[in-house]
Amino acid sequence: xxxxxxxxxxxxxxxxxxxxxxxxxxxxxxxxxxxxxxxxxxxxxxxxxxxxxxxxxxxxxxxxxxxxxxxxxxxxxxxxxxxxxxxxxxxxxxxxxxxxxxxxxxxxxxxxxxxxxxxxxxxxxxxxxxxxxxxxxxxxxxxxxxxx
Numbered sequence: 001x002x003x004x005x006x007x008x009x010x011x012x013x014x015x016x017x018x019x020x021x022x023x024x025x026x027x028x029x030x031x032x033x034x035x036x037x038x039x040x041x042x043x044x045x046x047x048x049x050x051x052x053x054x055x056x057x058x059x060x061x062x063x064x065x066x067x068x069x070x071x072x073x074x075x076x077x078x079x080x081x082x083x084x085x086x087x088x089x090x091x092x093x094x095x096x097x098x099x100x101x102x103x104x105x106x107x108x109x110x111x112x113x114x115x116x117x118x119x120x121x122x123x124x125x126x127x128x129x130x131x132x133x134x135x136x137x138x139x140x141x142x143x144x145x146x147x148x
Contacts, residue, residue: 009034011064024065030058035075036082036095043099045125048144050103051076057148073110076100080111098122105141106133 010029038058043049054076055067080097087094098121101107107115107122107129115136119129128139138144 009062011062026064026066028059028062028064028067029071030062030067030075032075032078032082034058035072036079039079039097039100040095042148043096043146045096046144047146048099048101048127048138048141049146049148050101051108052103053145053148054100076108077110080108084112084117096121099125101138101141105137105139106135107137109135 008031012027012029014025014027016025035054035058038054039049042057051069051072055069055072058072059065059067076097079095083094083097097111098118107118109115111118119131119136122138123129127141127144130137130139
């Protein structure tokens with residue numbers, strides 16, 4: 001995001017205990033728009049990104065020690081829901097939230113229509129899904145991860 005709203009995103013300086021929990025005391029609280037922009041610009045067709053990759057990239061960009069995992073997950077869900085609303089409204093080029101996976105290659109159960117919809121979008125882009133697991137996973141996902 002070129003010019004985030006004043007005061008956003010926030011890098012919060014926390015107590016010493018954050019050092020153990022978050023790997024440092026400066027924690028980035030991103031925004032849905034920043035997460036949306038990352039997914040749009042950094043994850044092309046055929047590629048995937050993990051939530052951890054997103055968080056690490058954002059904390060570097062905003063000079064923090066880590067990015068809040070809770071708010072990042074919430075913002076990803078907002079991005080996904082907005083993308084589906086855009087798609088239903090006939091807007092072209094919705095944010096490709098379906099390219100975001102968990103660190104082990106599994107699909108994200110909080111996304112709209114999960115895991116069926118995310119699986120369908122990924123298959124359409126050439127990925128294979130192992131649905132035999134409790135949570136479906138992208139087969140050989142490591143080969144498709146973006147290099148950040």
